[in-house]
Amino acid sequence: MPKISISEAARMVGISRSALYRSYIKIGKITVERGIDGKPTIDLSELIRVFGEQIGSTSKNTERNTQKTQPETGVFQAEIERLAGLVRVYEQQLAEAKEREVWLRSKLDAMEQKLLAGPETKRRWWWPW
Numbered sequence: 001m002p003k004i005s006i007s008e009a010a011r012m013v014g015i016s017r018s019a020l021y022r023s024y025i026k027i028g029k030i031t032v033e034r035g036i037d038g039k040p041t042i043d044l045s046e047l048i049r050v051f052g053e054q055i056g057s058t059s060k061n062t063e064r065n066t067q068k069t070q071p072e073t074g075v076f077q078a079e080i081e082r083l084a085g086l087v088r089v090y091e092q093q094l095a096e097a098k099e100r101e102v103w104l105r106s107k108l109d110a111m112e113q114k115l116l117a118g119p120e121t122k123r124r125w126w127w128p129w
Helices: 006-013 017-025 044-051 054-069 073-117
Strands: 003-005 040-043
Touching: 003 006, 003 044, 006 017, 006 040, 006 044, 040 044, 044 054
Parallel strands: none
Antiparallel strands: 003 040
């Protein structure tokens, strides 16, 4: 059987590399051999012995799940166009609100001027002072 690296074995089984070391290699459930280059390798038959059918099904399920989670670009394009339309609407509403604010501020300034000037009082002829 072919020899694979620890990382590849963990990927095939569907667990992390540290979990593979901690739960299987340290305890002695899986034997590790050193390759020619001195790196640790695991025989594929060891993985099949310990994990059985789980090896092939995990990678196939991962591939299927990955394909399901990648939506089509057409969906993204439609969402981008919808959001761009919303941005245009909000920009228009913002411009209208700014125009209203300018108009209201001018009205407020005019009213302040009238209040500061005080009421227009005419001296009445019958009033003693």
